[in-house]
Amino acid sequence: MIDLRSDTVTKPTEEMRKAMYTADVGDDVYREDPTVRELEETAAEILGKEEALFVTSGTQGNQIAVLTHCRPGQELLLEEESHIFYYESGAVAALAGVQTRTIPGHRGAMDPQDVLNAIRTDDIHYPETGLICLENTHNRAGGAVIPVENMKAIYSIAQKNNVPVHLDGARLFNAAAAAGVDVKEFAKNTDTVQICLSKGLGAPVGSIIAGDAEFITTARKWRKRLGGGMRQAGVIAAPGLIGLTKMKDRLGEDQWNARILAEAIESVPGMKLARQPETNIVVADVAGLNITSDVFVERLRSEGVISGTFGPTFVRFVTHYDVNEDQIQEAIEAIAKVARQ
Amino acid sequence: MIDLRSDTVTKPTEEMRKAMYTADVGDDVYREDPTVRELEETAAEILGKEEALFVTSGTQGNQIAVLTHCRPGQELLLEEESHIFYYESGAVAALAGVQTRTIPGHRGAMDPQDVLNAIRTDDIHYPETGLICLENTHNRAGGAVIPVENMKAIYSIAQKNNVPVHLDGARLFNAAAAAGVDVKEFAKNTDTVQICLSKGLGAPVGSIIAGDAEFITTARKWRKRLGGGMRQAGVIAAPGLIGLTKMKDRLGEDQWNARILAEAIESVPGMKLARQPETNIVVADVAGLNITSDVFVERLRSEGVISGTFGPTFVRFVTHYDVNEDQIQEAIEAIAKVARQ
Amino acid sequence: MIDLRSDTVTKPTEEMRKAMYTADVGDDVYREDPTVRELEETAAEILGKEEALFVTSGTQGNQIAVLTHCRPGQELLLEEESHIFYYESGAVAALAGVQTRTIPGHRGAMDPQDVLNAIRTDDIHYPETGLICLENTHNRAGGAVIPVENMKAIYSIAQKNNVPVHLDGARLFNAAAAAGVDVKEFAKNTDTVQICLSKGLGAPVGSIIAGDAEFITTARKWRKRLGGGMRQAGVIAAPGLIGLTKMKDRLGEDQWNARILAEAIESVPGMKLARQPETNIVVADVAGLNITSDVFVERLRSEGVISGTFGPTFVRFVTHYDVNEDQIQEAIEAIAKVARQ
Amino acid sequence: MIDLRSDTVTKPTEEMRKAMYTADVGDDVYREDPTVRELEETAAEILGKEEALFVTSGTQGNQIAVLTHCRPGQELLLEEESHIFYYESGAVAALAGVQTRTIPGHRGAMDPQDVLNAIRTDDIHYPETGLICLENTHNRAGGAVIPVENMKAIYSIAQKNNVPVHLDGARLFNAAAAAGVDVKEFAKNTDTVQICLSKGLGAPVGSIIAGDAEFITTARKWRKRLGGGMRQAGVIAAPGLIGLTKMKDRLGEDQWNARILAEAIESVPGMKLARQPETNIVVADVAGLNITSDVFVERLRSEGVISGTFGPTFVRFVTHYDVNEDQIQEAIEAIAKVARQ
Numbered sequence A, B, C, D: 001m002i003d004l005r006s007d008t009v010t011k012p013t014e015e016m017r018k019a020m021y022t023a024d025v026g027d028d029v030y031r032e033d034p035t036v037r038e039l040e041e042t043a044a045e046i047l048g049k050e051e052a053l054f055v056t057s058g059t060q061g062n063q064i065a066v067l068t069h070c071r072p073g074q075e076l077l078l079e080e081e082s083h084i085f086y087y088e089s090g091a092v093a094a095l096a097g098v099q100t101r102t103i104p105g106h107r108g109a110m111d112p113q114d115v116l117n118a119i120r121t122d123d124i125h126y127p128e129t130g131l132i133c134l135e136n137t138h139n140r141a142g143g144a145v146i147p148v149e150n151m152k153a154i155y156s157i158a159q160k161n162n163v164p165v166h167l168d169g170a171r172l173f174n175a176a177a178a179a180g181v182d183v184k185e186f187a188k189n190t191d192t193v194q195i196c197l198s199k200g201l202g203a204p205v206g207s208i209i210a211g212d213a214e215f216i217t218t219a220r221k222w223r224k225r226l227g228g229g230m231r232q233a234g235v236i237a238a239p240g241l242i243g244l245t246k247m248k249d250r251l252g253e254d255q256w257n258a259r260i261l262a263e264a265i266e267s268v269p270g271m272k273l274a275r276q277p278e279t280n281i282v283v284a285d286v287a288g289l290n291i292t293s294d295v296f297v298e299r300l301r302s303e304g305v306i307s308g309t310f311g312p313t314f315v316r317f318v319t320h321y322d323v324n325e326d327q328i329q330e331a332i333e334a335i336a337k338v339a340r341q
């Protein structure tokens, strides 16, 4: 099977497996796991933040950030299809007691003026605006890159209003690869950032949150409450470290493959792109085939290619390390075949 | 001063004051206050629900409804400028752990199709849709009446999807007066409803929530947790009972005064209506005067008329029992004078 | 019926009813109700605190205090039978996300050393100790007075450890009357205090919380979230003001009546006192009559006297303004009669 | 260094490392990781429950259980030094909004009668009793085994009162080894159970919760909200599976070593046992040495042995796979040396 559902399906590489086999470990609850510490220090440096914390998932990293930045009764501003709002099971309200106020974006980017307008003034009827969350690349906008300039403008507004900014950078390295800039350029326009090791970076498990030392100290305690404190976590930090230091430089390939796939889809009669891909996510509209995305995904699966529905007529394909250029060609053939049915 | 900020400013009438003076009371925590019981039974009957509960405010009634209907991790669908989302200090997240998902409405009414689309499917990434809240009349839509047909369509969708519906009917009697129908016509398209006694109905304090017996039993416990359980509450239930039985029939006057005020404002050079008033709320746009609403409100106050800002250039006027037709004429003159400055 | 269940059953006096009838009111959400303001200023002065806030019940006052002092994930130290733990429906966890850590007391007073031992050290496994709550008089300890010296010792420990102290002083005026000291002597050994107007002070509804200005500002917002913000609340503040200024000086009578009742009970064959009364609460043990408290309470009710169960064989009597000395004598006769059955 | 702080410090064995290296993995969020599924099925079978769920820690497993069983406003009954109350950072209140009601135990076991007395009756002032938690072996009681009979008596009371029972069985296999019974004997007197893979069982990371299918479905969603949903989690499930199937049979050795250590400590002048060890935890009292536990632990560390403080004069030693009998002898010599200082 050629699995294009998500870059989360990447399996650990041989090098990663060896790293798990040989990882130097200790009890990380006592902060004695050298591999975890190395991962956290490396991540902090790459992201340009003071400290970093290893967590078990992107959702956990985002939730800890919200719990650490906010108090119950505050309001969180975020794009209306952002992962934190859309795909985290309502956790920000359930765990942090924070109200979500969503802003419609353009290709995932909120207009800074809209953000400014949504910041609450001081009034007993209003929640206080406690946090602004950004997402880059933006998943539901089809892997769109939020431009550094947009982030900068929002961060400037946030700082003037004493509101912190958190970046859900689950695919931040894809954004950096596409924009041709260092991840630090994005990260510096935020107070805190979350990145995933288990998507394009190929690690089996884990994410990182980074920020200043005070933030990480409180975040570590919230991680404990959520049960994210692990013992000999070095065994999973080791492949994460490889992802972080070696895999990030090959994300251009995924983007290249996405471009090839997108161009092929554009030429399939009855199919079109929902939008031009910017990174490793391709969203196709199958409305012209007069079938729903459910049906398309099912038929394509029986041709050996796994994709995902992304709305009634939208189908999502995500390129990643475990699918090479030859397999992309095979996938294209399968897509064309299904479209002809 | 002629106070047109809100119908909440209504002061108790002489009859209400006498009712407080003579009210038969008991300890309502033991459910021995006869006046509270009479108010609750009367309200249940008027609203066509099995039981009712006296609470100290509209916010408390709405919050208790959300706490009773929902569990943490669920999602609440509501109009994007509804009171529960906009003006209740983020309490639904802080107290009930429920995520708000807002839908833009047209004159306060959500498109039933949008509601249907926003109901979450069964997926581990999604919060469950736990409640739909409506608001009638809709405050920020300028006192707009949500048509019975719209409520019926939404309630039908809700029932098909096993999602309860709560109505924030803080000004439901104004809606009924404007639509010329009984409040039951609105209430029957909901599971639970909240009405305010202290706005157009003129009581000093209090609201009612109504629903089935099981709902009220659980709601009573949440009221206790919020500290809304009171002792000899009959002293405030007594004026509420007068509001509920006698004042509701005079809300047509407030609507009439709002219409007079609106027509006058339309003829003031530089001013226009933000929208045609449907009930007792008039929203004027002062942009044509080249001043902000803040400035306008302040200048008008020095002419003896109190109004409220409702956005950068919008000013809100609310008619009510304590402002008679003569005072409306005085207010119109003051408005015209300020507009000429 | 002679109702000795609780001093909460007190009904408003004629003077209080007149005060409601004539109360000068305004919209307290805009802070324009002069009677509420007068009540709050008077209460702050009497309690020796910077500011005060009118709330609808003792439970609401206590919950607002916990919400204002604490953050989720903190721990609250309090006596194991204190009202906040025992009788507030688990609200401190439900609303404030705060863990209760209970300490067994002696006649309601916690040993300062036990309090010190229960304060958590800095460890990732531990909640932070966020608040210490005291209760004076202590309801379940039979109206016991917590000595000023005990409060002082605990407050000193709290301050050394940067933990605030809140006093549930629902019956603080009874404590002051019994100890012969001003309520300020108790209140000064706390950061914040709650007092009830509707118990011994005889008002129909309401409580007060007091503390410094910053505390009250945040508390006011939490009151809004709980729905405790009221409109023309002056109508209930007016009788509260009478309770606060005039009724507090007659609490000695209730104590006197409790003493008479207690002495009579001691002489009834088969009955004894669970403990010597210190204020207006008398707890009798009916084990020697070979009946449960349920049976005793029911039989006594059919003799025209209402009391309450307080454990399997304990019965509670609370003296108050609405039961005079003659009625106490009648109650004594009824008790003796039931005991002979 | 000989590390006797905790059995959490166990490092993965060579066999476990090989298992990680070769683990068959998939994306467990889609439930496609065969190793995770095998672990969950094996665990369910061993524990005698319908289904099981892999989580990242014991704390996470316990918290998910509380979130799944309870609603905010309920009360949780548990032993006063239980891990959930003592060592989980107040998470049950912070996340689940549940009030803790603690009961003092005897060697970690609550008296069933005390549990019965603590179950709340139906009263508007009371939280509903939502869950009873047991802990076996009981950590702070020095690894004490809660007898099956005690669990059975409590479970019977719980069932009669419709209250579910959760078992924190972080060290349940140690209890089973000591009692000479199958873990199922304990687990059948509960609704749900949590076991740790990373303590005596030697795995680097992870725990299991088990219960009926409906419980696990809801638990899976709460795991997602807490961020415990992982991708290629098979890499850590693989060593967990070895722990679960192979290591559990060698826990008798740890118990044997604890016994040897305890007997030696009893013969050291100035030291005595805080209690007789039942499993792999030895608690010594150093009061007779006229030093605090802090000082003792520090001096012992400089002799190459790591222990932990467990109160002002109590020191805890935990035996496990990574410390063999020879090292126990070395530890004994070091302890005797420090005691002579």
Ligand SMILES: [Ca+2]
Pocket: A007, A008, A009, A010, A011, A012, A197, A198, A199, A202, A203, A204, A205, D231, D232
């Ligand atoms: Ca992966």
Ligand SMILES: [Ca+2]
Pocket: B007, B008, B009, B010, B011, B012, B197, B198, B199, B202, B203, B204, B205, C231, C232
């Ligand atoms: Ca009013």
Ligand SMILES: [Ca+2]
Pocket: A072, A094, A095, A096, A097, B094, B097, C072, C094, C095, C096, C097, D094, D097
């Ligand atoms: Ca909360």
Ligand SMILES: [Ca+2]
Pocket: B231, B232, C007, C008, C009, C010, C011, C012, C197, C198, C199, C202, C203, C204, C205
């Ligand atoms: Ca009263």
Ligand SMILES: [Ca+2]
Pocket: A231, A232, D007, D008, D009, D010, D011, D012, D198, D199, D202, D203, D204, D205
């Ligand atoms: Ca381990």
Ligand SMILES: [Ca+2]
Pocket: A094, A097, B072, B095, B096, B097, C094, C097, D072, D094, D095, D096, D097
């Ligand atoms: Ca909560």
